[in-house]
Amino acid sequence: MNVIVCLKQVPDTETQIKIAPDGKSIVTDDIKWVMNPYDEYGVEEALRLKEKFGGEVTVVSLGPKRVTESIRTALAMGADKGILISDDALEGSDSLATAKALAAAIKDLDYDLIFTGQRGVDDDMGVVGASLAEFLDVPQFSVIVKVEVAEDGKSVKAHRPVEGQVLVVESSLPALITTQKGLNEPRYATLPGIMKAKKKPFEEKTLADLGLDPAKVGEGGRKVKILELTPPPKRGEGKIIEGETPQEKAAELAKLLHEEAKVF
Amino acid sequence: MAQGVWTIAEQRDGEIRKITYEVASEGRRLADALGEELTVVLLGADIKDKGAELGNYGADRVLVADDPRLGTYTTDGYVAVISQLVKADDPAILLIGASSQGKDLSARLSANLGIGMAQDCTVFSVEDGNLVATRPIYAGKAYARLTFEDSWPQMATARPNVMSINEPDTSRSAEVVDASFSLDDSSLKTKVVDVVKDESGKVDLTEADKIVSGGRGMKGPENYKILEDFADLIGATVGASRSAVDAGWRPHSDQVGQTGKVVSPNLYVACGISGAIQHLAGMSTSKVIVAINKDEEAPIFQKADYGVVADLFDVVPALTEEVKKYL
Known part of the structure; x- marks a missing residue:
């Protein structure tokens, strides 16, 4: 069973958010960047599936070079390969452009399941997972706390808590699942794991590698424009x-x- | 040219959910600002007779997609139908509730239609004929004001419990129209195979009118009884901080905060919660905040409308008794 985990690097949840002088972005100095907490559940679940069914876990992320560190963390936890989509033209991409770029990097890979966090704890949109599934034309289940892959590895049942009930939903594979707290307890990277991670395959891809038009991504390609950021209302x-x-x-x-x- | 405001209704087991009225009411305000019509789109099985009532909340027209396969929400079924209706009618604004269902639907629909969207918004306005949406980011540590660029319909979801519901006007009625759509069984790749109902009868935190939350100051799972007694009395749902959940005292589904649920009740009572930034992020849009904590330096007091500096084990039982006088 080959599993892909999409990772986002986000400011640690204890970060104080300061608005930059342009009024449209945040001050990124002194931010401690971490793997999005919801994505850790995806890494853990992928590793458990690999332990049960065999196969490979590939981590795919998008962002500046610093994101390499979060991919290395996933590799140290036990993932097999890392791919970072990194291109200056991607800076400022909205959810749609991000999902398109991820889809371009993933579409030719061999996969049975894809995990993404149910949302990034930075922009809190929760849109990239479902959009990626749409672009790849696979079913998706959102905000999942339990994953049961059938013994034959051909279908999946997922538990999705909604207001006042839990839905048990099913589809054939491949499928995409967005992960919620409660799914599992992510493991820590061990020292041998960290050593091994340094030798694992890691690839960087640019927009040109993916055949994407720089004009359709990044700040210029945004369908949703930021007018301004403000502090929370007093x-x-x-x-x-x-x-x-x-x-x-x-x-x-x-x-x-x-x-x-x-x-x- | 794109015209009109659309909102999507939400039903469960054939009953219209409250978020439907919140979003339709906000849709009415936006339609008035634009001088255009409000259409509420209702999907379900044998649901047509629920359509007319939505006129009382401001719908001019209710577009009903009635099909046995739409009785229970599935992402693929709902996206397939709504996508067809949007393409056929070209609305200018599409509003959806940011419930579990609405977040799932809107996320996939935005990619299906290739349009931008703004998730979980708390304020909407119309400026120069365009939708402007304000939404918390970094779980409320900052707010973003957004607009749309060459992206129709302008799509956004509204945070539950935030948009005020119009006083129902029974003299208003909506034109109920059968939607024209096709749904191919082969496009339905997902199915709901079981529904496990929460038998506690407790209202979900994201929909609760009142929340009583306990943190590390509760000292252990057994002490939540005093919060439950108070919550039962005032009709509140019990929540918890991350530290209480991570300690195993309460289930994950009870967690309020940046990595838990983001809530907007009328009343939020924080008991023994110091107010870590990631907790504050999850409850700062609550209308009235009460903090009970024996540490007067606790950051939670900076967010509180009413602060009580005292031991919660003394205050909460006393408060339960005192509140009985007013009920």
Whole structure:
């Protein structure tokens, strides 16, 4: 079973986000870049499938050279090969262009399953996985917490929690699955793993390699334009509830929630 | 030329879901701003009789795709049908709810139609005849104002619980129209083979009107009983911080934050949650925020409308008793 895992490199979730002077991007100095947390579940699930069925795990990512480090992390966890799509013209690509470039890199590979994180924790769009599946013309299941590949390796069942229920959905392979927290506990890279990762195949591809038109990707190819980024809206000044005892504070809070906030 | 505002309805087991009214109400406001018509698109099986009522929320027209294969949502079935309807009618704006279903649908539809989209937006407006969508990024640590470039329809999804629902006007009715579409069985590659219902009857965090969350300060899974008692009383859903989930005290599905659920209830009560940036990111669009924490330096107090500096084990049971006076 050959599995592809798409990775995105994102700012660590503890990062303070500062808006750059152009008002349309963020300050990237001092950001600690990490593998998107949701993508780690994809790497882990792919490795478990490989352990059960054999085959190869290929990691595909798109972004600047620094992303190599996140691909190496996946290789150190146990993935077999890495591909980085890197081209200055891709800078500023929206979800659609990103999915197109990934599709171009993946379409000729031999795969049974593709994993992507259910969303990147940077732009929070959650669109690339489904768009990639559309461009590759394979079924997709989003936000999945359990993956069951049939013993014959020909079909997959996936558990998808939605509001108030879990849907068990099924399709034949190949298919694409976007991964959610709860799917598994991703392993850590071991020291021997890190050593081995250095020797694993790693390829870089440009837009020209993929036969893509630079005008249709990147900032210029965006279908969605950023007018401006702003800090979150300010909340009103909060009140600290006064009182001598916890009971008095509780009484005052209940009164304010009823009379002022009117929440019950 | 593309014209009109479309919203997509959401039904489950033949019942219209609340997000449908939220999105239709917002669609009405945008249609008024443009001086155009609002069409609500309703897909389902034996669903046509639910169409007229959507007029009460502002729909001028309800386009119904009625087919046994559309009773249960599947990505491929819904994308195939909506894509055909959009291409035939060329709407200017397409709004969908950012529910589990809507996020899945919109993501695939955007690639199918080759159009841009803005996911999980909190504010919409019309400027110079174009849709402008505002959405949180980095889980709310910043907001992006977006518009569309040569991309029709201008597609966006609306965060659940954010758009206000129009007061139903029973004097308004919508024209209910049968949609014309074809659906080929061979294009349906996915199927729902089982539905496991949550029997707890608890409202999902993303749809909850009130949430009571507990963090590391709860000290252990057994202590969530006091939050559950309070939550049951006020009709709230219990949530948790990442540290409580990672400690194994609560299931993953309860996690609020950047790597969990992003929520917008009317009332969010954070108990024993210090307010790590990744937690704040998941709940900062809540309307009223209450923080109960014994550490007065906890960052959660900077986001709170009401802060109580005290031990939650004293305050929460007392609060439960006090609130009974008002119910």
